[in-house]
Amino acid sequence: MSVIFVRAVFDGDLMVRLIPIDDADSLAVVAEMIAHQAVGVMVPPQDRPIEVWHDENRLDPKETVQSTGIGPMDILRVAYA
Template sequence: MFVRAVFDGDLMARLIPVDEADSLAVVARTVADQAIGVTVPPRDRPIGVWHNDNLLDQQNTVRSAGITPMDVVRVAYV
């Protein structure tokens, strides 16, 4: 499935392919790879995923976090 993703500081929203079994750490890295060093400067900080204004546990999967196709997720430095 695809989700719409935005990395804080980036002006572009992206359509990102994810699997329901992917951990949110994988989702964060997938989104970050599209923005960090391209449109957002790298920083020595961890990256988090927000859905419906809630910071999600990186151990959760897309399915357990309640993320559905075409939902918007926000990824940012924590």
């Protein structure tokens, strides 16, 4: 378990944020951490699942950060499905 920092943006938000994530976290947890910064503040809440994208690939929410190859300062895009 180690903490890395990634750059993250939620679709519809103008801010790119620096987010600390644990490499043992699931992508579902990471999506919620990123959404917490934007949904209800810059992006209206919606009753839809949230997806994480990395290098133009949608990631499985059950996978861990470490298993996907996400590294320090990578850019993650989070969006409603």
